[in-house]
Amino acid sequence: MNQQSAPLAGNNTERWQSLDSAHHLHPFTDPKELKENAARIIESAQGIYLTDSDGKEYLDAMAGLWCVNMGYGRQELIDAAHNQIQQLPFYNAFFKTSHPPAAELGALLAEVTPAHMNHAFFTSSGSEANDTVLRVVWRYWDILGKPEKRVIISRKNAYHGSTIAASSLGGMADMHKQGGIIPNIVHVEQPYWFGKRCELGSDLDPEEFGREVAQSLADKIEELGEDRVAAFIAEPIQGAGGVIVPPDSYWTEVKKICAQYEILFVVDEVICGFGRTGHWFGSDLLDLKPDLMPMAKGMSSGYLPIGGVMVSDRVADVLVNQGGEFNHGYTYSGHPVCAAVAAANIRLMQRENIVETVRESTAPYLQKRLGELGDHPLVGEARGVGMLGAIELVEDKANYVKFNKDRRAGTICRTHCFDNGLVMRAVGDTMIISPPLVMQKSDIDVFFERAWKSLDQTHKDLKQ
Ligand SMILES: Cc1ncc(COP(=O)(O)O)c(C=O)c1O
Known part of the structure; x- marks a missing residue:
């Protein structure tokens, strides 16, 4: 520890701001603008x-x-981390090994997610979960002998994370400008009624608009050819894109389209999951039947980084019984301390x-x-x-x-x-x-x- 980074007593705002400005590159921030203004330092929460x-x-x-x-300061989550870090701070889930927190968490997730989702693949974030989605989708169609099914349809202004795969799945134009997008991902319209209403400057019936936007998904599948389309991915309610609540007609139509075509349906629950909508998952609120459900954030109430993909029985059956080794995983997949905190968080949600x-x-x-x-x-x-x-x-x-x-x-x-x-x-x-x-x-x-x-x-x- 050098002298500059040694802790000081009293108010350290200026010190932390200057250290931060000198050494910390922030996510989604204009660094020059931040340098001119200094970061707000959040020190505690309750x-x-x-x-x-x-x-x-x-x-x-x-x-x-x-x-x-x-909420902040929940003793149950602090204790879960403390106890697990003493018991087993790390072990991996590769090479035919597991540990109690990962096993318990998988079972708890199977309990709270829709009935047809019973298998979890763990990651450390929502972005990694969506990278995993891409790997699983392509693997699924490969195993079934349909490797030409490659294209994933997403929506404009969607946010699915910031790795190259996740930002490509997302529909944020400013992100695409800075890194391009990987092949085989296309974007259709988003159901943003208010934005369209302002753009048009004239009346726009929300339900009609919802149906039209849903139709753009069917049109895209037809244009590409069903035999090339692997999956459709969407957040139940677009979050980072501006909390876009679609007209009722939108999901009614999209559900029909997903059922009509032979494609996987991926519902990104990273924001809408774990009670955010007043239901355990956005899929419950909207009666969606996802094949894959990426999740993170509320899974551990953010106390430790953990995410995952819930896999439906239909997809799991192919991966498990027909696929052989799946060459995918992360050192921290199912990290025991993160998994223990996530399990404690879900139990706390249930208890309360x-x-x-x-x-x-x-x-x-x-x-x-x-x-x-x-x-x-x-x-x-x-x-x-x-x-x-x-x-x-x-x-x-x-x-x-x-x-x-x-x-x-x-x-x-x-x-x-x-x-x-x-x-x-x-x-x-x-x-x-x-x-x-x-x-x-x-x-x-x-x-x-x-x-x-x-x-x-x-x-x-x-x-x-
Ligand atoms: C819907 C959605 N998916 C994925 C992500 C990416 O999650 P993470 O930031 O944990 O990588 C986010 C993050 O805000 C998100 O809102």
Whole structure:
């Protein structure tokens, strides 16, 4: 340890900011802009509140990064990590070995996921889970003697992670610009009604729009030829793309299309899984029948990095009984400490009936208050499902006119939120929330007051 990195007593904000600025390259950040502003240093957290290194408190309406579902400081999860790290800090799952946490977690996941999903392949993140999806999909069709089935259809503006495979599966144009996309991945329209309504500047029936967008999937399969299409991948509700809640007609149609064609259906549950929508999985809410379900984040409430892919019986049967060795895996697949914490997290969710509480009590209240934010003159639409929400900032509410990007409405609003002790994320000019599931109604009122105040301040700034 050199002198500069030795710990100091007292307030160290400036020190951490300067060390961070000198040595830490941040994800999804303009490093030059960060250097000019200095990072906010979050030092501790409890429940749904964060505390920064100057002692300022924030209501964390993003649950970290859509993940701290059971809130900060849960002793059960701390104990699970502590006990497991003493017992067996690491062992792998290669070479015909396993360990109790991985075995227990696989069984627990089989219990809480849809009935036809009973096998888990473990990873350390959602991105690795989606890399695994690609490997499994291609392997499945190879084993079945259909190696020409290679193309995976995804959606524009989807987010499936940041490795080369996951970012290719995702539909984020800015990511593709910086790394291209791997072959055999194509993207169809997203069911973003509000965006389309603003773009058109005229009325647009949501259900008709939902059907049209769904049809673009069928059209793409026809265009490519069913014999070349391996899978369709989608988030139940697009998260990082701006919490896109599709019109009801969308999933009704997409389900039919997935059933009609011989393709695998991959439902990315990295955000929607583990109670986020008021159901264990987004697939339960929407009655989807996935063949593969990548997951991460809420699996361990973000306490330790773990993810995985739940594999349906139909796919597992081919992999297990017909496939031979699957040449895929990670050193940390099913890491015992991460797996023990994930298992403790799921048991904690079950013990506290958190999914039911969200569905029956807190989510309806959050959605009600979110709807009230929709009355603000700066808000063109407030939408959400369960403990997910989006607030669209617009220049002209009556006529569905968005701000010019240069006005940076979302960034201004996010800064006011921070100043007012609230963490909301800005996706362009869409403010999004995904708070911890343990948020109480009184916390929701605090959220509403801080959000309304921040909207007022943003409105004032943008009028000048
Ligand atoms: C739907 C979805 N899939 C995959 C990922 C990637 O997960 P990770 O950041 O753990 O790699 C994310 C991350 O936000 C996500 O939202």
